[in-house]
Amino acid sequence: MSVEVTYRGALPELMGVSSERLEAGTVSEVMAHIRKTYPRAAYREAKRMLIVVNGESIQLRQGYKTALSEGDRLSFLPICGGG
Amino acid sequence: MKLPVYAKVDLTTGRWERFEISQEYFKKYIGGKCLAARLLLDLTEPGLGPLDERAVIIVNTGPLNGTGAPSSSRFNLSFKNVLTGGIASSNCGGQFGVMLKRAGFDGLIITGRAAEPSVLEALDGEIRIRPAPELWGLDAEKTQERFPEWYGKLVIGPAGENGLLYASAISGERVAGRCGSGAVLGSKKLKALVAYGSKRPEIYDREAFDRFILKWIRFIKRHPMTGQSLPRYGSAGLVNKANATNALPTKNFQRGHFDEADAVSGETLTETRLIRNSGCVSCPIRCERRVPVDGRELKGPEYETLGFFGPNIEAADMDTVLRMNWLCDIYGVDTISFASSLAFAMELKERGMADFGLEFGRTDKLEDILLKVVNREGIYSDIADGTKRMAAKYGGEDFAINSKGLELASYEPRRSVGMGLGYAVANRGGCHLNGGYLALLESVGVLSMDALTPKGKAQFTAFMQDALEAVSSAGCCLFSAQTFVPGVFFKLGPNSPVTKLVGKVMPHMGPMVALLLNITPAIAFNSLLLLPHAEALRRATGLRMFTGQFLDLGERSYNLERLYNLREGLTAKDDSLPKRLTRDLQDPSDSRTRVPLEKMLPVYYNVRGWDAAGRPTRRKLRRLGMEEASK
Ligand code: SF4
Numbered sequence: 066m067s068v069e070v071t072y073r074g075a076l077p078e079l080m081g082v083s084s085e086r087l088e089a090g091t092v093s094e095v096m097a098h099i100r101k102t103y104p105r106a107a108y109r110e111a112k113r114m115l116i117v118v119n120g121e122s123i124q125l126r127q128g129y130k131t132a133l134s135e136g137d138r139l140s141f142l143p144i145c146g147g148g
Numbered sequence: 149m150k151l152p153v154y155a156k157v158d159l160t161t162g163r164w165e166r167f168e169i170s171q172e173y174f175k176k177y178i179g180g181k182c183l184a185a186r187l188l189l190d191l192t193e194p195g196l197g198p199l200d201e202r203a204v205i206i207v208n209t210g211p212l213n214g215t216g217a218p219s220s221s222r223f224n225l226s227f228k229n230v231l232t233g234g235i236a237s238s239n240c241g242g243q244f245g246v247m248l249k250r251a252g253f254d255g256l257i258i259t260g261r262a263a264e265p266s267v268l269e270a271l272d273g274e275i276r277i278r279p280a281p282e283l284w285g286l287d288a289e290k291t292q293e294r295f296p297e298w299y300g301k302l303v304i305g306p307a308g309e310n311g312l313l314y315a316s317a318i319s320g321e322r323v324a325g326r327c328g329s330g331a332v333l334g335s336k337k338l339k340a341l342v343a344y345g346s347k348r349p350e351i352y353d354r355e356a357f358d359r360f361i362l363k364w365i366r367f368i369k370r371h372p373m374t375g376q377s378l379p380r381y382g383s384a385g386l387v388n389k390a391n392a393t394n395a396l397p398t399k400n401f402q403r404g405h406f407d408e409a410d411a412v413s414g415e416t417l418t419e420t421r422l423i424r425n426s427g428c429v430s431c432p433i434r435c436e437r438r439v440p441v442d443g444r445e446l447k448g449p450e451y452e453t454l455g456f457f458g459p460n461i462e463a464a465d466m467d468t469v470l471r472m473n474w475l476c477d478i479y480g481v482d483t484i485s486f487a488s489s490l491a492f493a494m495e496l497k498e499r500g501m502a503d504f505g506l507e508f509g510r511t512d513k514l515e516d517i518l519l520k521v522v523n524r525e526g527i528y529s530d531i532a533d534g535t536k537r538m539a540a541k542y543g544g545e546d547f548a549i550n551s552k553g554l555e556l557a558s559y560e561p562r563r564s565v566g567m568g569l570g571y572a573v574a575n576r577g578g579c580h581l582n583g584g585y586l587a588l589l590e591s592v593g594v595l596s597m598d599a600l601t602p603k604g605k606a607q608f609t610a611f612m613q614d615a616l617e618a619v620s621s622a623g624c625c626l627f628s629a630q631t632f633v634p635g636v637f638f639k640l641g642p643n644s645p646v647t648k649l650v651g652k653v654m655p656h657m658g659p660m661v662a663l664l665l666n667i668t669p670a671i672a673f674n675s676l677l678l679l680p681h682a683e684a685l686r687r688a689t690g691l692r693m694f695t696g697q698f699l700d701l702g703e704r705s706y707n708l709e710r711l712y713n714l715r716e717g718l719t720a721k722d723d724s725l726p727k728r729l730t731r732d733l734q735d736p737s738d739s740r741t742r743v744p745l746e747k748m749l750p751v752y753y754n755v756r757g758w759d760a761a762g763r764p765t766r767r768k769l770r771r772l773g774m775e776e777a778s779k
Contacts, residue, residue: 073415113641115389120405122392124596128643142392144594144638145414146373146630147383147435147451148585 074143079107093129115142150350152254160260164275179210180621181237182705184226198228199335201261208255210623214246219625221429230328232552232577234713241428242319247300251345262337270343283339287478288318300343305480308334312532314485321447325482352690371631372638378435383451384414395563395591398459400491404560406459449473455558456487462508488555492535502542546727551578559587562734566605568743575709584612597654600740604658606752614702671696720762
């Protein structure tokens with residue numbers, strides 16, 4: 066599946082890219098791509114972030130096992146607070 | 149131990165007197181909103197209207213204000229809530245509180261009505277009321293410019309003068325937004341309060357206090373939430389997170405997700421507009437956004453303002469949000485209640501029930517309409533009264549998004565049902581913070597306690613409410629309490645098995661949390677990790693203040709405010725939410741996507757030690773040492 070991934074927060078600086086198009090069937094595969102392609106710090110940071118598929122958190126789906134479909138949009142977002 | 153000194157001011161006669169808080173009251177109620185609730189119960193007669201000449205407004209501080217403790221410039225305003233008729237407390241981060249203390253006063257108790265627009269000056273231990281008709285009509289910015297820069301100021305804008313029920317009061321660029329403090333001050337013809345002095349707050353054990361404060365500041369700076377996330381994104385960072393869990397109010401709470409929300413998100417604000425971050429005096433967190441508006445550097449919007457001038461009116465225009473945020477601040481208008489009333493007006497139009505010229509998705513007329521509302525022009529005067537009164541006139545109670553009359557904050561409770569309980573029971577009406585802010589544990593934080601189960605929510609709500617009440621009464625910002633979620637979870641991330649497991653276990657921890665609230669005398673220790681404010685209070689005042697006593701302080705505050713509401717005629721029936729949230733499913737295919745209030749309320753009353761009608765029992769009040777407060 067070809068999916069569009071957007072990196073926010075500290076990731077663009079750590080990776081040198083802010084978005085890319087990838088072939089991936091699950092969120093786990095996207096994580097594996099990040100681990101393989103980018104510095105360790107980027108992978109560590111990505112693991113701490115909120116991962117959103119088509120606007121919905123993967124926490125509401127199957128976590129890293131969430132299946133991806135052609136054209137899906139993934140975002141890595143920082144965890145925030147306040148109120 | 150130095151006891152707090154207040155000034156009791158009567159604007160009708162122009163007289164004032166010093167008013168020393170008794171040792172008993174200081175020990176039990178400490179300061180801020182807790183002490184203010186007790187004073188309101190003592191000093192006001194039941195049934196008085198919020199804008200009555202004899203109504204009282206208390207502007208006060210807590211023991212930590214101005215001491216250099218982190219995030220300790222927040223001061224409090226308590227008064228009869230203009231929107232709900234119950235209690236109001238409103239917190240503000242401007243310089244006024246710190247300067248009031250420096251002027252030699254821990255608080256002001258203000259009653260009466262001045263014959264003409266006036267200024268209250270608290271300068272070096274003296275109070276003076278002086279006429280200032282020339283200030284009437286000026287916006288909050290221009291009003292403040294008329295006073296020396298070094299003064300602490302608290303002013304109202306035209307909205308307060310014209311009696312918008314949700315008019316705010318402004319100190320610097322910080323706002324006491326909710327519940328209509330601006331309308332109360334306006335009704336008293338008090339355009340501005342200013343304070344200045346050179347007194348340093350007395351500290352019981354200065355050396356130990358300073359040592360502890362340094363440790364606490366280091367802890368705040370190292371914590372991922374207060375050291376990284378809040379400084380970088382402010383509360384604005386919650387937009388995308390709430391959207392990702394369907395908890396972002398969209399189209400007057402019809403939905404919890406807006407496809408274009410990213411355009412008004414904290415990330416977009418940081419990436420495209422942020423000039424720098426800033427903050428209230430003595431705050432190491434510095435969550436304030438500095439952004440360009442009309443070629444000037446001004447304060448940026450909070451999460452609520454982004455949500456309400458964005459997705460909740462189906463709009464996604466960042467520049468509009470920035471401008472509306474600024475205009476509301478200088479006119480003295482609460483952004484939440486105003487923008488929520490706009491969304492309600494838009495839905496009325498959509499359903500053909502009323503036409504204010506407002507439509508979902510259109511932002512071109514907002515500025516114009518804000519002015520008309522501020523000036524109470526024609527039908528726009530109805531918008532100035534908020535959603536509850538609009539619904540009484542035009543219908544639509546089921547989708548008028550308020551509780552007790554105060555508009556809800558920007559968390560869709562059908563995806564955060566504990567937050568729904570909090571909104572319903574919050575003493576000041578539909579407020580997330582006064583409601584215990586369970587959204588942070590359910591839908592927008594790093595932990596994800598099952599957002600749809602009623603299980604455990606009553607207990608966590610009571611616990612969080614007590615903790616937040618105490619932090620506020622001490623004189624600190626509630627954001628400083630966000631370190632209670634251990635930093636390790638932010639390091640692990642929301643998708644780690646450990647974080648997920650904790651989220652799964654939390655709903656089952658209700659009985660444990662309830663037990664904790666019942667054994668507070670045994671919690672005779674303080675920890676940086678839980679509520680460091682208790683230790684700072686202990687060292688600042690010399691009082692026996694451990695985490696258990698600190699939670700008791702919060703519980704006292706919560707019960708006092710409840711007693712005030714009951715005295716003013718609010719009942720368990722008012723612990724409610726509009727039917728859209730309790731009856732209509734947010735996701736028709738998921739029967740859990742509504743707020744099951746009927747299941748949570750009885751448990752909550754029980755945990756609180758209240759009877760079935762939501763009244764604090766004699767036993768509860770005896771335990772809190774304030775049996776006489778219910779008389
Ligand atoms: S965290 Fe933000 S609102 Fe709170 S005191 Fe600091 S700057 Fe002010």
